[in-house]
Amino acid sequence: xxxxxxxxxxxxxxxxxxxxxxxxxxxxxxxxxxxxxxxxxxxxxxxxxxxxxxxxxxxxxxxxxxxxxxxxxxxxxxxxxxxxxxxxxxxxxxxxxxxxxxxxxxxxxxxxxxxxxxxxxxxxxxxxxxxxxxxxxxxxxxxxxxxxxxxxxxxxxxxxxxxxxxxxxxxxxxxxxxxxxxxxxxxxxxxxxxxxxxxxxxxxxxxxxxxxxxxxxxxxxxxxxxxx
Amino acid sequence: xxxxxxxxxxxxxxxxxxxxxxxxxxxxxxxxxxxxxxxxxxxxxxxxxxxxxxxxxxxxxxxxxxxxxxxxxxxxxxxxxxxxxxxxxxxxxxxxxxxxxxxxxxxxxxxxxxxxxxxxxxxxxxxxxxxxxxxxxxxxxxxxxxxxxxxxxxxxxxxxxxxxxxxxxxxxxxxxxxxxxxxxxxxxxxxxxxxxxxxxxxxxxxxxxxxxxxxxxxxxxxx
Numbered sequence: 466x467x468x469x470x471x472x473x474x475x476x477x478x479x480x481x482x483x484x485x486x487x488x489x490x491x492x493x494x495x496x497x498x499x500x501x502x503x504x505x506x507x508x509x510x511x512x513x514x515x516x517x518x519x520x521x522x523x524x525x526x527x528x529x530x531x532x533x534x535x536x537x538x539x540x541x542x543x544x545x546x547x548x549x550x551x552x553x554x555x556x557x558x559x560x561x562x563x564x565x566x567x568x569x570x571x572x573x574x575x576x577x578x579x580x581x582x583x584x585x586x587x588x589x590x591x592x593x594x595x596x597x598x599x600x601x602x603x604x605x606x607x608x609x610x611x612x613x614x615x616x617x618x619x620x621x622x623x624x625x626x627x628x629x630x631x632x633x634x635x636x637x638x639x640x641x642x643x644x645x646x647x648x649x650x651x652x653x654x655x656x657x658x659x660x661x662x663x664x665x666x667x668x669x670x671x672x673x674x675x676x677x678x679x680x681x682x683x684x685x686x687x688x689x690x691x692x693x
Numbered sequence: 694x695x696x697x698x699x700x701x702x703x704x705x706x707x708x709x710x711x712x713x714x715x716x717x718x719x720x721x722x723x724x725x726x727x728x729x730x731x732x733x734x735x736x737x738x739x740x741x742x743x744x745x746x747x748x749x750x751x752x753x754x755x756x757x758x759x760x761x762x763x764x765x766x767x768x769x770x771x772x773x774x775x776x777x778x779x780x781x782x783x784x785x786x787x788x789x790x791x792x793x794x795x796x797x798x799x800x801x802x803x804x805x806x807x808x809x810x811x812x813x814x815x816x817x818x819x820x821x822x823x824x825x826x827x828x829x830x831x832x833x834x835x836x837x838x839x840x841x842x843x844x845x846x847x848x849x850x851x852x853x854x855x856x857x858x859x860x861x862x863x864x865x866x867x868x869x870x871x872x873x874x875x876x877x878x879x880x881x882x883x884x885x886x887x888x889x890x891x892x893x894x895x896x897x898x899x900x901x902x903x904x905x906x907x908x909x910x911x912x913x914x915x916x
Binding site: 567568570571574575578620623624627628632633635636639640641642643644645646647648649650651654657659660661663664665666667668 | 787791794795797798801802805844847848851852857860861862864865866867868869870871872873874875876879884885886887888889890891892893
């Protein structure tokens with residue numbers, strides 16, 4: 466099965482292709498939007514942090530750098546849940562195990578599609594680094610807390626990246642980000658935390674994403690944000 | 694009359710129809726509808742121009758206004774639905790807390806969209822929730838349908854948005870709606886995650902779902 470077929474199966478309604486057509490038709494509008502976009506008082510003010518990233522115009526080359534960075538996040542999630550499951554950290558009939566198994570399946574599928582997207586953008590996907598999760602996959606409380614951090618980070622990261630990429634890539638990211646948001650709410654509800662702390666989810670810059678990933682010490686080498 | 698709308702008021706100048714036609718392929722019915730609506734085009738446009746500062750006005754497109762108004766319609770519907778359900782005392786404890794927060798979020802989304810749209814915003818519609826806010830089981834099942842539809846609607850609209858500011862706002866609401874969906878699904882004993890990839894809906898598909906619920910009271914005497 467080639468990557469093209471994989472994307473076809475995942476996009477049966479053709480929404481991603483539709484968006485591609487729309488992207489071609491709205492290029493001029495995009496540029497105008499970027500020039501004046503920061504001015505909206507009520508909504509634009511929420512996102513001053515990511516506005517700096519949004520200055521340059523989306524391109525396939527920039528998509529490739531950003532999607533390659535997103536691959537690391539999906540790989541991190543997939544590896545984290547696999548390790549926790551393999552370590553038998555989560556009791557057999559627990560909500561946590563059902564959560565981990567479901568999310569592991571979804572993150573693996575995201576990894577496959579993100580890798581396919583990287584190839585379609587002319588790049589070659591890198592294998593995952595050797596993650597070091599330490600006690601977070603051995604202790605159920607640390608597991609819950611870390612799962613919440615990972616899922617929420619993915620939501621904020623994809624929300625921040627959305628306006629930086631071309632429309633077809635945005636359409637793909639949008640199909641994943643709501644799944645990440647459902648997962649975040651699910652684990653936060655399991656741990657009796659607030660599953661939706663704000664009426665508007667924050668968006669963070671790629672630099673902030675890299676900082677947060679580095680702060681976990683899960684990746685053995687220092688992660689750098691892609692140039693945008 | 695002033696506080697009632699029909700669905701066609703959301704896209705008064707046909708901009709969204711036009712946009713969707715560009716990506717979905719036009720149909721004869723759409724073409725006729727566009728022709729019928731063309732005369733109303735100046736009203737919405739003038740409203741936006743009057744409200745926005747010059748720089749922002751340049752960034753606004755008719756399509757963005759139509760998309761924001763469509764989002765406003767969905768948010769108004771959700772907000773009114775939760776206001777009524779919370780007032781009807783269907784829930785207690787943590788479920789009550791969660792649903793009250795969802796209500797407040799929908800109200801915040803309505804306020805933000807109204808502020809952004811200014812005088813181009815559609816009037817507040819009148820709703821009749823057909824008893825779904827009066828019984829817990831029907832309330833939860835309806836909440837699941839509304840939230841999943843909301844997520845799919847924002848997802849379908851996002852790639853069509855031109856203004857970066859409006860896109861950022863739409864994305865930040867989109868993921869919050871997905872969180873809401875996950876939680877009302879859990880309250881309804883459903884799986885919080887439906888699929889590995891959530892599916893977008895076009896405006897047309899969303900309209901069909903919303904209309905099938907019969908929650909929007911038609912304006913008297915037409916638009």
